[in-house]
Amino acid sequence: MKASYSWICELVPGLRATPQVLAERLTGLGLAVDGLAQYGAGADQCVIAEVQQVRPHPNSHKLRLVTVDHGAGTQEVVCGAPNVPEPGGLVVLAPLGAVLPVVGLTIAPRKVAGIESSGMLCSESELGLSEESDGIIVLPKGLAKPGTKLTAALPATQDWIYELDLTPNRADALGHIGIARDVAAAFGLDWAPPKYEAKAAADAPSVESLVRVRIDDLERCPAFGAAIAQGVKIAPSPLWLRFRLASLGVRPISNLVDITNLLMLEFGHPMHAYDLERVRGSEIVVRRANAKETLKTLDGETHELITDDLLISDGEGPVGLAGVMGGADSEVRNDTQNVLFECAYFEARSVRRSARRQGMHTEASHRFERGVDPSNAEQVLAHALQLTAELASGRVVRGQLHAGVKEHKRTALQLSAARVSQLIGEPIGLDEIKLTLTRLGCQVKAGDPLQVSVPTHRPDLLRSVDLISEIARVRGIDRVQPVVPAIVPTRDRGPREELSRRLRAAAVELGLSEALTFAFVSEADLARLNAPAASVTLKNPINDRHTVMRTNLLPGLLEAASHARRHGLPEVRLFTIGSKYLPGGQNDGLPEERLSFAAIISGARPAYLHKPEPYDVWDAKAYVEGLVARVTRRAAQVRRSEAEGRPSYLHPRGAAVISVNDQVVGTFGPLHPDIVHANDLDPNTLVIELDAALLAEIGSQRPSFRDIPRFPQSRRDLALVVSDDVPAGEVLAAIRGAAGPLAEHVELFDRFVGGAIPKDHASLAFRVVYRAEDRTLTDTEVDQRHTEVINEMQRLFSATLRSS
């Protein structure tokens, strides 16, 4: 909504604030000022000049030399406009030195087609008064003496315009009267709305004799007001009106249409002007549309209606979609003589449904949807008639016709003064409360609680708390002094945030970076991974890539890895934490949102001054073990995934199952080549998935203290050559078993193939640490045990000892 500083000043005579100060105050009132722009910038530097003589330009047939009287003398200027008036006509001269910001021009002497010109005759667009203009401004004769400042002769040529970002509750601020009321209250000024009266001639006919109004649906249209003026002359509006509309972003059309627009901007109440001769049967009926009834609106579009739409119709058929737009057939035309003004009140929700259905968002529907003031119809119509008489020579028809509700109900609220202070947190006096509410249009009856009658222009004030809100707003919501509350400590509800934080910290510590992935994916994304079918499908997805809620976290990561590869980035180590949306576990009909973790690792591992090597399953395994250890303080068990139950997107050679405490908590492995290919990924891409919710259930193991060993350890190494299809883990487990309780620790520290090792064999080097808790082991004792271990390995795995 655009608002005019000058208009607000006219409506609030006591206001003494600059446009900038008022801007801050408006924002402070909740009428947020998004922009403040000068209208008619440069107009104050221009003067009115009278044309003395017009002669052709010697070098151009498009240009003319115009001699003007600018009050302090005469001068000749070159002018290219087609509409230079005859001598005696008044024009607008931008003299030497004038700055016209709209066109970025400072007037200086310059040659135009060889003739020097030291000034410019201005058009409306050059002064920012309208978007475009066909020629220079020609003013009515006798407007002012030559030399008069343009802004003195025509104050409407200069203004400051606010761009207000209004909240949807403030229907009243969609008109200048509503804004003025707020401003007056904020500046502590007594204020009353303007009072209009349209005088009808003694012999004027009455409105009832010319038209009938019937409302068939009083719920949707509680009130319908009408007034008539006869013998109007359709013409362009006077300059002040055109400039005012233009400054507020409304294109001037003709005096009658301009009047209805001006009144909408004044009262916030949309109205409509009908050509009374075209209202068939001299009757207006407000009714529901018949199914499939059609209406051609004045924008030329034809609309098919349903029975939920509210129609204005005349004696024969529809003439307007109530609260949205008038019909083409009955609109005011250049030959209109008798005009019928409508000022009705339509129910907000009904207008909103109609407007949405028809895809129409009009200035009228915008206001009706938010709730116009039903009580100002009489004043709106009075001002309309008054202006029609003034500007279009209309003869006012006696009286107004108001069908429907006559007295509009005011909401009655009770307000405890103590509650005001309590909710705001500062003592607020009874006088301030009463005065503020009264200035906003409430009627306040003393007592405790106060009895407050809410004006009809504030349909948003529904509860006493809304009145408190008004008091806070007008006194300045920012004025309240901060008090830090003492908060009773509460426990977390739900483990997800804390679990996410721990997983995130663990992953980052291990060298993974966090990706944020969309929760919605496409069905194809899930199908490609053979992931469970979506349990949540969007009815109105924003595009075809985000149509269902994911049941697997990988699609987002695959996309990120593919993005990185397309941008030539050699290495990707990403994780994401988020929900999988699975078929509902609870009886509330909602899906189960299971917190999950996934990671993707691809490309080459960084190495020091050495050729980087591709990431492999053992990297992935280390990440998995590190994550599980950090989150649960337990060891992860990793085993090869059986063909049965193996995720189809994992490579069969490296697919692994992760468990903790014998519960399967996830999988990892290299991506299947088909998936790599389909997503255009690095061939060495590994993925990890963990069921974070399950990790949370398993919980973190508390450390349990054991005595630090007091007796020394004995270390023995052994290198075994075994067939390379024997998993090292089995050998290690066997060593542990054979070494018995004296073996405190067994580790594989080297694996070697090739060289002197026979084909299809591998050398596995283990270190066994022997220690007893209660004594120092003798060499003999350790050697004996270790020999038994070696013998057992030879027996179990046909292993041979590797000679060093």
Added chain:
Amino acid sequence: MPPSIDEALAQLRAEYPARFARAETEQVLREENAKLLGKSGQLTALLKQLGKAAPEERRELGQKVNQLKQEVELAFDARLGVLAEQKRSAELNARPFDLTLPGRIPAQLGHKHPISLVREEVIEIFRGLGFAVHDGPDVEHEANNFTKLGFPPDHPATDMQDSFWTTSGHLLRTHTSNIQVRAMSHFKPPMAYIAPGAVFRRDDDATHSPMFHQLEAFLIDKDVSLAHLKGVLAEFAERMYGPGTPVRLRPSYFPFVSPGAEVDIGCVFCRRPDDTRAGCNLCKHTGWIEILGCGMIHPVVFEHCGIDPEQWTGFALGMGLERIAILRYGINNIKLFFENDPRFLEQF
């Protein structure tokens, strides 16, 4: 015949300094020393021969052998000292390390997403003020997202939040305010919760992402006032943006609060050392930057959740985490948050 002890001593005395001097390393020196003084060293062997000497010579020879032994020991120590000094000096004076070689990459830390960084930071601040985290679902009942919060049906207020609907008639929450409803419906006040999480709106353009993140905080207790709301906001601004960061409330409207306000902080980009602000493009030359919306919880929300609004009052505030991160790190495009480009992520 073998040389006499005297002859042998004379020969060893003549030889040992050169033998020690030839030893260039500690190990060689020790080996030489062992050849003289070790178990089967030459001097040790001479000592053993003393028994064969005539008794009248034995004493004198013994003194001579022991004297040589002491000389050798001293010489060994001296040479050992020299070698140690040589080694130390050589080490110190060896060619300097080539510090132009690239640094060896340590075990690398990963990077938290900037949204997570601000999320954790904001949570930390609110935890410090006494708030706890309350979980909630992304797929939600319309009642919890709109109706119980007092959004009237067919009201323009719902235009502000164009929703994703599911085929089963639920919606993706458009804000984290659904947690207010859930918390109030399940627990009795007093309560102080924060609700961080993903939210969804049907907007996808240069400044909007269809999924983004919010964090909501609400406090419900007896006599909670606007002053308390401002107190929490001021405290948040100080902790998040530094001491002395001013806070400004502007009235605004959200259906589930009254009064409602939008909150600005003093612009963090054009702040001068004296805490004045020059005005910049980011604050549109106002010196203020909007960071969140808030208000006193509307009584209708209490009633819908079975809480007596006469007895309890409360405030709620909600912020967009993307916006907080954008302001904090100077990120210029909301799309970057969801592209997961490693070159973006590694900056945080």
